[in-house]
Amino acid sequence: MRQEVIARIVHAMLDVGLDAIVAVSPENFAYVTGFLSPTQPLMRWRHAMALVTADAQASLVSVDMEQSTIRAKAPPGAEIAVWREFQFDAMTVLADLMNKHKLTASRVGIEMDYLPAADFAALQELLPLVRFVPAQRLLSRLREIKTPAEIEVLRRLSRIADRSITEACRAAGAGSSEMDIAAALTRGVYEQGAEYFKLMIVATGERSVFPNVGPSERVLKKGDICRVEIFPMIAGYHAGVCRTAAIGAAPPQAERIWAKLTECKHLLLDAIKPGASTRKIYEIYRDKLAELDLPPISFVGHGIGLHLHEDPYLGPTEDQPLEAGMVLGIEPLVYETGFGFGMQNKDMLLVTQGGCEILSDYLDTDALLIVA
């Protein structure tokens, strides 16, 4: 268990008058414990939960199937209540645990944006005197400011992503397929120590205009633009980096658009510092795309960590000041340039006391990457 995180959660729950918080999503389970329950992200019924009480005790709920893995990762003597997969009794076991911790008639925060409606109905029936309130915002707000250990793993992941993408692009050329890029890229992330990855985007040629598409059998030809992104993972944490490469030579208009995206990147890097408004950061991107007569997307960046998109978003709707310790994915991009290709440059940044620092520092992206 992470004592620093538990202390933060307790502080926040006392502020809003909660007696306990139940983390039910994979990311908040990992936030409390420091590790993922392996199959929870894949099978949503395999609930793994962490109960944190106002007196700073943390206890876990695990499915029988994952019990040995969780016990091996949790500190010795940790309280782990085990439910049985085919008895479907996760909510009963959680309710028993809450009763044991004298929460029978308490005020408890829970992630209402994760817990399925059927499970919540069951829990309410088991604990009719508990007042459940949404806790997702409290937890996501805490997760915005990373601990030193979180920053370290995000720095490592940023370099893994950047280097793997760059090397996979450099190994590609006319005649390779998107699957070849994918194969080189996944090999790269694992060889460099990632445990898993999410959302690999390999979008080349006419496919480069689509936001979130994986690799296809498409064969590359000279003049193709390639958008390549991956989110490698370690211990539940993600970095997201995207690079754009041209095969052999850039198509007409590509250098001009890339230069604008690069100008935009530097304006963003100059503006990102503690106290800067997330909305004003977004407006830098929106205005730069306006110079190209191209449409912006609905954000130019977002927090990243235990989820591949976290608060804060840098977009037009909400506004908040940036703070030191935030880690952001910043992605000046245009999907549809009007010339049959899209371009994206996504970096990982740490907001520091004095400004910001690029964590994805393997490739210098000021010039468009041209390969083979």
Place this chain on the structure above:
Amino acid sequence: MRQEVIARIVHAMLDVGLDAIVAVSPENFAYVTGFLSPTQPLMRWRHAMALVTADAQASLVSVDMEQSTIRAKAPPGAEIAVWREFQFDAMTVLADLMNKHKLTASRVGIEMDYLPAADFAALQELLPLVRFVPAQRLLSRLREIKTPAEIEVLRRLSRIADRSITEACRAAGAGSSEMDIAAALTRGVYEQGAEYFKLMIVATGERSVFPNVGPSERVLKKGDICRVEIFPMIAGYHAGVCRTAAIGAAPPQAERIWAKLTECKHLLLDAIKPGASTRKIYEIYRDKLAELDLPPISFVGHGIGLHLHEDPYLGPTEDQPLEAGMVLGIEPLVYETGFGFGMQNKDMLLVTQGGCEILSDYLDTDALLIVA
């Protein structure tokens, strides 16, 4: 849209007196449409939904961000209602769509085991006269019997998994790391045409006793047992195959345990046919492990398709007859042999009219795979 699937859903909804069904999970969205909404499986708030009405009309709800991708994959003229990510209005857009289809005071099935409690509460408030009932069981029951097109993609995926694992194991030896196996394995699945994968297990030596662990930096040595599993994906479909290999030579007891698991596999293959009881199939596995004085896990197989675990489960608690057209992952295994290693052999099977057919037919697993 898949007309055959929509017809099945309509038939089932009329049977239980529903006016419409809303598919809200990634797998049921893909079941209706034939494709995944790319980031829905990764960001649960990026709702993609399919509304199927009793008159066999299907319309979609998409987040703005994925609109271009979904429109490119859906048939021309398909009705797609778009919600705006940062207006958080997915439920409002769904409610409007339901009103448009005259479902304002109807009986509607929805996946209560997926829809988050907060979204369900919002939907109930928007549509106070609609009676929502759980639809997850109806949909999972339909998905148990695969269409010919589904069987074809599962056959392809089974071979991709089997061959990739076998080749990655054959390339490993004393001195390679689990990350090397992972790198070769992921390269293999993409080179053979998978679009993505889930849950790669690389568990070697003393780590081979843990159920669902990814690769680590552990370096292999002679006599290690390696459990390697992967679920490659195409169009939302998964195959799950697991192989066990020994590095250089099998440790004492491994050949004896493998022979029992092989006996078990053949008993299972003989027993699996239309009409066979899922519980009795499980008992074959349980009894065979009893001969070794080893504990069984809580199932020996499960349906597989758009989710990596689907109904029916072959376990001790529920019971149902197998039917032709089911695709099953069958995995006689023991995690903790008592000798510091675990062993697992997981095949993909199709239940046929006359019995069953192995879809993962690349490696003959009767003898333990010994590499390097």
